[in-house]
Amino acid sequence: xxxxxxxxxxxxxxxxxxxxxxxxxxxxxxxxxxxxxxxxxxxxxxxxxxxxxxxxxxxxxxxxxxxxxxxxxxxxxxxxxxxxxxxxxxxxxxxxxxxxxxxxxxxxxxxxxxxxxxxxxxxxxxxxxxxxxxxxxxxxxxxxxxxxxxxxxxxxxxxxxxxxxxxxxxxxxxxxxxxx
Numbered sequence: 001x002x003x004x005x006x007x008x009x010x011x012x013x014x015x016x017x018x019x020x021x022x023x024x025x026x027x028x029x030x031x032x033x034x035x036x037x038x039x040x041x042x043x044x045x046x047x048x049x050x051x052x053x054x055x056x057x058x059x060x061x062x063x064x065x066x067x068x069x070x071x072x073x074x075x076x077x078x079x080x081x082x083x084x085x086x087x088x089x090x091x092x093x094x095x096x097x098x099x100x101x102x103x104x105x106x107x108x109x110x111x112x113x114x115x116x117x118x119x120x121x122x123x124x125x126x127x128x129x130x131x132x133x134x135x136x137x138x139x140x141x142x143x144x145x146x147x148x149x150x151x152x153x154x155x156x157x158x159x160x161x162x163x164x165x166x167x168x169x170x171x172x173x174x175x176x177x178x179x180x
Contacts, residue, residue: 004063006097010106013060013073018051020070021060021089028089035127039162046087051075054086061106063090063099074103076111076119080150082172083111085121100129104137112175119173122154131169139171146170 003009013021022045032040054060054075063072072090076083085107090099104119111119121139124130131141147155151170159165 004098004102006099007066008063008071008094008097008099008102010061010063010099010102012058013055013062013070015055017062017070018048018055018060021051021062021073021075022046022048024070024073024091025087025089027091031092031129032127036167037124037127037164043161046075059083059110061103061110063094063103065094072099072103074107076107079120079154080148081116082118082120083107083114083116084154085119095129100133101137104134108173108175112178117175117177119175120151121171122151122158122168123171125167125169131171134171134173137173139173141169141171 025045029041029043032038051060054077057077059076061074062070065071071094072088074088075086077086078084085104088100088103090103108119119139121134123134125141126132131139135141142151147170154170155165155168158168
């Protein structure tokens, strides 16, 4: 459990909260309305069976306010021996309060504790709350020659979903080992 300076708490999700995540995902997608990617505002949320799988793996975290209401979440899976940040969303009315950074930090801490040395993700290059945000948290954009077959598969899935792949980047953050 991690407390954010603004009074929010980051913790593992509980089963009753899983159905709420699609609403948060759709609310956060509305931020794309004023971008070149406005079509994302109408995208389907992650399927509940996928969310359930990630929950069973212990890889869903939520941000809750002082009333224990879920206002954001992060979800991961393993890709090529890295922890891949599959999804992270914060309700827009709760944005700019450090919640996204705290969720990423919680994912990184969990990954480090569980023996992973890298957290990875795929995101838009130019959207301020995408690659520029992750860069500030220590992620770096991979060069094309560094992208493995598994990450190429993620890119293919993004193309199938209608994402403009030329505007997408794969990012890695190397984690410092735990002090023994």
